[in-house]
Amino acid sequence: MVRVAELQSKASPVDRPPGAGAPQYVITAGNLTKYYGDVAAVDGISFRVAAGEAFGLLGPNGAGKSTAMKMIGGVSRRTSGSLSVMGLDPDQHGPEVRAHLGVVPQQDNLDEELRVRDNLLVYGRYFGLPMSYLRPKADELLEFAQLTDKARSRVDALSGGMKRRLTIARSLINEPRILLLDEPTTGLDPQARHILWDRLFRLKEQGVTLILTTHYMDEAEQLCDRLIVVDKGRIMAGGSPAALIREHSSREVLELRFGSDRNAGIGAELAGIGERVETLPDRVLIYAHDGEAALEQVSARGLRPLASLVRRSSLEDVFLRLTGRSLVD
Amino acid sequence: MTEAAPGGQRPLSQPPHAAPVHAHAPAVSAARARRWGAFYYAEQVLRVMKGYGWTIIMYGVGQPVAYLFAMGVGLATLVEANGAPGFGGVSYLVFIAPALLVSAAVMTGASEFTFPVMDGFKWRRVYYGPHASPLTPQQIAAGQIIAVTVRFVLQSALFFAVIALFGASPGGWGAVSIVVATLAGLSFGLPLMAYAASITDDKGQFAMVMRFVVTPLFLFSGTFFPLDTLPPAVRWIGWISPIWHGTQLGRVFTYGYQEPPLLTAAHLVFLLALSAAGWTLTRRQFARRMGP
Numbered sequence: 001m002v003r004v005a006e007l008q009s010k011a012s013p014v015d016r017p018p019g020a021g022a023p024q025y026v027i028t029a030g031n032l033t034k035y036y037g038d039v040a041a042v043d044g045i046s047f048r049v050a051a052g053e054a055f056g057l058l059g060p061n062g063a064g065k066s067t068a069m070k071m072i073g074g075v076s077r078r079t080s081g082s083l084s085v086m087g088l089d090p091d092q093h094g095p096e097v098r099a100h101l102g103v104v105p106q107q108d109n110l111d112e113e114l115r116v117r118d119n120l121l122v123y124g125r126y127f128g129l130p131m132s133y134l135r136p137k138a139d140e141l142l143e144f145a146q147l148t149d150k151a152r153s154r155v156d157a158l159s160g161g162m163k164r165r166l167t168i169a170r171s172l173i174n175e176p177r178i179l180l181l182d183e184p185t186t187g188l189d190p191q192a193r194h195i196l197w198d199r200l201f202r203l204k205e206q207g208v209t210l211i212l213t214t215h216y217m218d219e220a221e222q223l224c225d226r227l228i229v230v231d232k233g234r235i236m237a238g239g240s241p242a243a244l245i246r247e248h249s250s251r252e253v254l255e256l257r258f259g260s261d262r263n264a265g266i267g268a269e270l271a272g273i274g275e276r277v278e279t280l281p282d283r284v285l286i287y288a289h290d291g292e293a294a295l296e297q298v299s300a301r302g303l304r305p306l307a308s309l310v311r312r313s314s315l316e317d318v319f320l321r322l323t324g325r326s327l328v329d
Numbered sequence: 330m331t332e333a334a335p336g337g338q339r340p341l342s343q344p345p346h347a348a349p350v351h352a353h354a355p356a357v358s359a360a361r362a363r364r365w366g367a368f369y370y371a372e373q374v375l376r377v378m379k380g381y382g383w384t385i386i387m388y389g390v391g392q393p394v395a396y397l398f399a400m401g402v403g404l405a406t407l408v409e410a411n412g413a414p415g416f417g418g419v420s421y422l423v424f425i426a427p428a429l430l431v432s433a434a435v436m437t438g439a440s441e442f443t444f445p446v447m448d449g450f451k452w453r454r455v456y457y458g459p460h461a462s463p464l465t466p467q468q469i470a471a472g473q474i475i476a477v478t479v480r481f482v483l484q485s486a487l488f489f490a491v492i493a494l495f496g497a498s499p500g501g502w503g504a505v506s507i508v509v510a511t512l513a514g515l516s517f518g519l520p521l522m523a524y525a526a527s528i529t530d531d532k533g534q535f536a537m538v539m540r541f542v543v544t545p546l547f548l549f550s551g552t553f554f555p556l557d558t559l560p561p562a563v564r565w566i567g568w569i570s571p572i573w574h575g576t577q578l579g580r581v582f583t584y585g586y587q588e589p590p591l592l593t594a595a596h597l598v599f600l601l602a603l604s605a606a607g608w609t610l611t612r613r614q615f616a617r618r619m620g621p
Binding site: 073076077090091094096099101105109111112126127130133137176 | 348349350351352353355356357358359360361362363365366369370372373376377380453454455457458459460461462463464465619620621
């Protein structure tokens with residue numbers, strides 16, 4: 001049954017049919033808009049998230065992802081549009097909505113003066129949870145976050161990756177079925193990122209709905225069943241990572257480097273190779289179904305790049321196609 | 330992680346007295362937080378305070394001992410040798426003891442309701458963690474106020490114990506001055522908290538408040554000499570000062586200071602009104618700044 005559902009979800013990724021249980025969609029946003037003064041941080045976005053899904057908001061810094069997350073999290077009022085989280089309006093029922101959620105904010109806001117384990121206990125108290133539940137739960141979450149031997153440490157003694165894991169552990173103290181993660185791995189080293197991704201995978205396996213913002217395409221590809229690409233407060237595209245790549249990019253990409261002074265001028269000489277040629281300051285990208293074949297064509301024209309690389313298309317290419325800009329500059 | 334139960338559905342039958350395996354349903358969290366949220370946040374603030382508990386205790390005991398010795402014993406020999414009138418027939422020590430008690434609470438209020446608020450909104454943004462939970466901004470404000478009130482009571486009780494040891498509270502109702510000091514601390518601190526919650530850019534405003542508000546109030550509120558010995562032109566400082574109203578009220582209880590009952594009632598009303606106004610503005614400011 002699960003496999004069939006997965007296949008169906010791949011077949012129609014943008015609006016996949018909800019599972020049998022109610023509520024069908026845990027989050028529904030319609031024309032969601034947020035202005036700060038005259039500036040539209042979120043400019044009329046609409047999307048739905050089904051229970052158990054890992055849903056991503058991908059976009060550069062300042063795209064409006066965090067603002068959207070704050071509205072979903074019931075800590076920021078929208079300017080207009082509709083929003084429903086677990087069937088409730090967060091503007092009207094902030095505490096009731098927040099009781100459903102676990103939240104990992106962009107900046108860690110742990111209680112620095114408290115010890116690691118006490119951070120979990122105190123946070124659990126905000127949900128009215130009894131100590132008899134919280135004590136064993138805190139130990140279990142510390143193990144999950146690989147922080148058991150740090151239980152008695154003060155928070156300010158932890159590394160960045162440990163603090164991030166503690167923040168995630170804290171967000172799980174009320175056993176939320178929806179987890180909001182705002183840039184969960186920004187600022188972490190590669191090893192810490194992989195540990196964190198592993199923990200998020202496990203939560204997903206347990207059926208927790210994950211909503212995350214990121215400006216890392218690899219993170220979005222790794223974690224998200226479905227995502228929307230956001231730029232300047234608007235949705236540029238939506239779908240599964242594979243579908244987005246299929247729709248907006250070629251199968252493979254040939255990257256060529258001719259040296260920074262020659263890249264710009266060489267575009268015309270490459271015209272006609274592959275489906276599309278994109279010239280960037282440091283390299284030229286040729287979008288083609290078969291990258292190796294494209295490289296042979298380049299050589300046949302007598303062009304000798306300093307370096308060449310054939311790779312699969314990624315979400316980075318999708319973003320470049322949609323906005324004409326790189327995600328991380 | 331154990332296997333997760335679906336949201337809102339928890340096992341119905343649990344062996345009695347066993348620790349609950351799963352969190353209660355979100356609706357239960359929300360309902361409990363709606364009711365008790367302020368106390369949940371107060372618990373957090375008190376746990377953090379416990380981290381510097383010794384500082385609080387040393388401040389609570391050390392400060393009165395130092396002041397009562399310096400002023401009430403040292404300065405008093407000078408004051409009383411000159412046969413200064415106007416202390417209502419009590420010793421200088423007895424005269425200044427309630428003033429020092431009230432001033433200490435007000436000064437604690439001036440620090441507990443300023444820097445931590447800035448820390449909450451701006452420096453380390455500590456308010457935004459609990460706000461992602463079912464707690465409301467108003468409950469976060471209320472929780473901090475409850476915790477600081479607990480500190481006022483403890484600190485004032487220690488202070489009063491020292492006053493009593495010095496024999497500086499001859500009246501039978503002296504312990505009521507603990508409540509008076511707490512009220513004075515709130516009446517000064519809550520309007521200040523509303524102000525602190527409105528600050529978005531830290532430009533050293535709190536240092537200015539300390540220098541140009543707290544210190545003048547401390548000096549010109551009938552603390553070290555009766556207010557009516559001041560020139561009429563500056564007497565108004567006392568009338569608008571929570572320290573003066575608190576001190577006069579404290580004197581009524583510690584040594585039976587005689588004043589018209591209407592004036593005593595006015596002190597109480599003034600302190601309560603200032604506290605209520607500060608509380609209302611603080612709630613409004615927190616809600617405006619933090620959202621739903």
